[in-house]
Every structure is written in C-alpha cells, then in structure tokens.
Amino acid sequence: MIRVLSNCHTHTNYCDGISSPAEMAKKAHEKGFVSLGFSVHSPLPYENDYAISENRLPLYLDEIAQLKAEYEGKMEILSGIELDADSEMDLTPFDYVISSVHQLHSDDGRIYAVDNTPEELIECVDQMFGGDALAMAECFYAVSERAALREGVHIVGHFDLISKFNDEIHLFDDRDPYYFALARNAIYNILRKKPGMLFEINTGAMYRNGKKNPYPSSQMLSTIFNNGGRVILSSDAHNAHSLDYAFDDALAECKKAGFTCVFRMRKGAIEKLEF
Numbered sequence: 001m002i003r004v005l006s007n008c009h010t011h012t013n014y015c016d017g018i019s020s021p022a023e024m025a026k027k028a029h030e031k032g033f034v035s036l037g038f039s040v041h042s043p044l045p046y047e048n049d050y051a052i053s054e055n056r057l058p059l060y061l062d063e064i065a066q067l068k069a070e071y072e073g074k075m076e077i078l079s080g081i082e083l084d085a086d087s088e089m090d091l092t093p094f095d096y097v098i099s100s101v102h103q104l105h106s107d108d109g110r111i112y113a114v115d116n117t118p119e120e121l122i123e124c125v126d127q128m129f130g131g132d133a134l135a136m137a138e139c140f141y142a143v144s145e146r147a148a149l150r151e152g153v154h155i156v157g158h159f160d161l162i163s164k165f166n167d168e169i170h171l172f173d174d175r176d177p178y179y180f181a182l183a184r185n186a187i188y189n190i191l192r193k194k195p196g197m198l199f200e201i202n203t204g205a206m207y208r209n210g211k212k213n214p215y216p217s218s219q220m221l222s223t224i225f226n227n228g229g230r231v232i233l234s235s236d237a238h239n240a241h242s243l244d245y246a247f248d249d250a251l252a253e254c255k256k257a258g259f260t261c262v263f264r265m266r267k268g269a270i271e272k273l274e275f
C-alpha cells in the first residue's frame, strides 16, 4: 500500500480544531509527511461557533507563513481554506481552496447545519422540506454543485456530508436510485464544467462520529472515476492525532472505485501517487 504522507484538510484552534498549527505541524513531521495543508473554516456572515472571524484571518496567515519558513526543506506547509458556500471573500491569499456546504437556509431566514447533530438535520428536513429527506438532498446537492463551481475552488469537500448521521437515523437510503441520481447529476455537472476536478475522500466522520465509510460513498466515487474526476485524501483533522486517520481504508475505497492513483497537495502543484 502506498503512503500518502499528506493531508490538505485540517483545522486548528483558529477555528474549531483543538491543536495549534505548530502542534499539527510537529506531529505531521514526526509521521514523515511531505506536505501539510491547513484549511481554516472561512468567516461566515452570521453568528456561529466554528468558523474563524474575519479579523483573525491575518493572524492565521501569519502563523502559517512562519511555519512555512520553520519547516523549509523538511516538510511543505500550505495555507488553504475550507470555503463555506455561505462565505464571500478574496481567495488570493490562500494556496488552495476546498469548497464545502455545511448548512441550508430556509426562505424565512432560518439556518440549519446538516452536520451538527442528527436532531438538527431531522428538524431541517421537517421544517424546510415537510419531512421529505430527498427534497433536502436535492437542495443540498444543488447548493454543493454551485459552490464547487465557484471560481478559485480546487477541491470538492465532503461531497455527501448529509450522510453523516445516516447509519444512525436512516433519513434516506443512499442506494436509493433517486437519491443517487441527485448526487450523480451534481458530479456530472461539476466535472463537465471543471474537467478533472479534485474530490476529497474524507475520513473525518470516521474518527469523529464512528461513521463506517469515508465521504463520498463508494457508488459516488465510482461515478467520479467514470467521469474523469480525481481524488485526494483527507481526514478533516481537528486534532494532531487524526492527521492520517483511516487513510488505508480510504485508499482501498479508491481502488475499489477504479482509481489507479490519488493526488496530494504540494507547493504550487498537485502530485500524482500511483498505486
């Protein structure tokens, strides 16, 4: 099995992570990583408890810049961002951008996180979609497609995040052809407009919530492969101990879907790793 030795989706105490950037970098270096990317949650235009605030962004960028210098010649450090669909901002200071959708908005201004608690997701389905989970999925994949197609986006983050609690609450059957068609259409449209787009295989919910498989599902990964998409591994690490959590499982999923290589983020480019 190849070793990826890189993770482009990590959070620190600048947003909702636990470890400092320096602690993350130290651990990554001990693990022999060739590159480590930080992807702070982008500032949001409303109250929340997980994203960085706009005024702390310069501090974040400064600290990552210091780490870049400190690890020069030993490990590449990259300053990325996890760009929320609700954030509008200048992306030029960042080395790369991951596009993510974490919440849906009702017409009357309520905001529901799809990945916070099972209860909040159920409330979202009930209040916004009259109990129709497939209507929620349709909305989620439409927002995800638009977000991924924004200029400056390099990676599609946790593509089927709405499946996070599904092992537990069974809101929908992810093998239901109608559900799958919603995700498939979004994948088609993203890859038609951005050929070769990178989708992350994200193991975050496996260590944080005991989810059995990474995002996206095996079936979606096959669709990404069949439409010329490319994949990059991440653990959506919120602490220094989960930097390469379940990467072997994620690689096995890639192979099963037909991929013969994965990519990792390097300074100024992505690098191909063949199996």
Ligand SMILES: [Zn+2]
Binding pocket: 082, 100, 102, 157, 158
């Ligand atoms: Zn996220």
Ligand SMILES: [Zn+2]
Binding pocket: 009, 011, 082, 236
């Ligand atoms: Zn994240």
